Amino acid sequence: MTRTQVAIVGAGPAGLTLAHLLRRQGVEAVVLERRTRAHVESRLRAGVLEQPTVDLLRELGLAARLDAEAMTHRGVRLRFAGATHRLDLSGLTGGRAITIYGQHELVKDLIAARLADGDPILFEVDEVELSGLDADPVVRYLRHGRRRELRCSIVAGADGFRGVTRGYLPGTVFEQLQPFAWLGILARTAPSSDELVYAAHEDGFALHSMRGPALTRQYVQVPPDVDVAAWPAERIWQTLRRRLGHGDGLDLPVGPILDVTVAAMRAVVTEPMRHGRLFLLGDAAHIVPATGAKGLNLAVADAAALSYAIGAWAGGAPAELDRYSSRCLDRVWRTQRFSVWLSQLTHRLPGEDAVDRRLRETALSELVSCPHTGAAFAERYVGQPLPTPWWWNG
Template identity: 55%
Template sequence: MRTQVGIVGAGPAGLLLSHLLARAGVDSVVLEARSREYVQQRVRAGVLEHPTVELLREVGLGERLDREGMPHEGVSLRFEGEDHRIDFTDLVGRGITVYGQQEVVKDLIARRLADGGDLRFEVSDVTLDGLADSPVIGFTDADGQRQELRCDVIAGCDGFHGISRGSFAPEVFDREYPYAWLGILAKAAPTQHELAYANHANGFALYSMRSPEVTRLYLQVPPDTDLADWPDNRIWDELGIRLAAEGFTLNEGPVLEKGVTGMRSFVAEPMRHGRLFLAGDAAHIVPPTGAKGMNLAIADVRVLAEALTPYFARGDESGLDAYSDTCLRRVWRAEHFSWWMTSMLHNAPDGDPFTRRLQLSQLHYTVTSRAAATSLAENYTGLPH
């Protein structure tokens, strides 16, 4: 088999890269270890930055997003029992859209298949060779046959636990946080239109939503939390305590999903090794507090597609040579913002009163200073690509 770009991973990064390349006349093959049904159903991030929404519309993927997405013009910071709204539209003239990652994946798969894209699910035993100048991807297909895909470039979009990053030895910057999120997806209509980030003496909580009928809610818990210790009634009681504010009500309903997710910051530098280019979670992880994960992946592949187009058209490698540095500038900005949001909103495990006072000071400053609120709004809604 032969193609121009071999893409490992059919998440938002790999699928969008394949779509962008097809629009530029560049061939690709996408390889994915999971089934199509699995990747279309796994629930991940749900906040799309303004530049992400603009890009999806620009490349013909905005129809269902505009019909079913939930535009938000601000968020709330909730502490000491009071709600403080950060008005994105007033501060920076743009907002965000709540539209689940799995919905973006569904849209991309449908479009790639309709356009004749080559997507291969349920592959296994993937190997990467010849990364210096003649890349080859080996894999076993869904029928159990061993295959070999020769290509000019490999895009490693296979996530944090994928094989791509392990194919070389980048410098790694890593931080694990001493807390996790217990998240639930509940069949309960949202009672407010926008997200609320709560700092409470019991710990952080996040009020979010996925649709007009489904809410997504999170509680700060220790990383070693056993879900058996958190029956549904305990979760709802704790959410009610941490999210409490004047005029706020919390709808309860059947819990559709429940899980505990650890939190870390991770960056691998460089994001390139020979003809292998990392994108998305394969190269970087951010704590979810800043809502940056999927948006960073989409920004990566936009840069990569724009670099690959002149390379295949006329052999111009300048964009490829600049790829890692270009992406990492955005990555480190997002890492800092996500760390800042996380440290401002989560309680220290040791209950240190000094740290608690610093958090409250930062929260008061953020909601009373237009300059501080603007900085939050600018970063949250997304810096220009």
């Protein structure tokens, strides 16, 4: 194919969700992905889906496997000052919840559904270059040794933080690196809790989360310049047990560690998220510190907003394209504030003293004891409504 309406660069959650939403509006799109299908379907990353994300997937008919296999969490545990407390997310939000479903499983579902619809995803596309972004975009790329060209009306840059499309935006990039990182541990052990456990320990943060009945994904706070070699399995398990409160309501069985990764914690926002006919979405436009578990959900929210704007444009109302960036940025900055705030509330910060620690414990205590404070947190954690009405009432 040499011409389409929308060229979507990147087959992550942002690009694939956008492709499905556009199809429902009768807008044609081609998805271009740098990696192989096998690679994107096995890349372990996020696992917490907000309620609006799940609602959207159900509305699109893409949640059959998710509904059969995912775990619904109606609460979350917060551990601090030597005790674990439960925050009743559903009780505080009128019944809403979070869903635990691996990002790679979601990506598998989105790819399978698109290919079953007979719509194109071009894997193993390299050297993507954009031109004509003012009026008549062209995407040039290399695939299977041949140079090709795709002409389109709109380019959606959904190629993540390390992609190429964000380099075409002349706008401002706001960036802040947090003074800590996460060591992520994937282990073959049964989860010790039926809900996520966030621990704000005096030694540093830890998170107990799961990817299935026999698979845990846990994190410990480490310095940004951590040397992974200094973290053998024994040290990892000791640290997790100490910070998460092994023996105090939580049994943390030791098991084979399958993977250890390091993730920097950064807050990045590109403003505006549009340049001419190029529109950024997802991690290509912004990164939030992982503590709030918002990155994937923000990518889906951008896709909803962009599909609405493109649908309106295709229906003869191009002004919606002009509103896309500001509509998204409002949500992005609110999510950024939540994620940075939650990170700083739960992590040990450099140079902090005993007073800082007591203030942090007091703030955490208010979260679990004051219904108004707890409700404000729970509303944000389970997810705010999506930014626009999308295709069905647009």
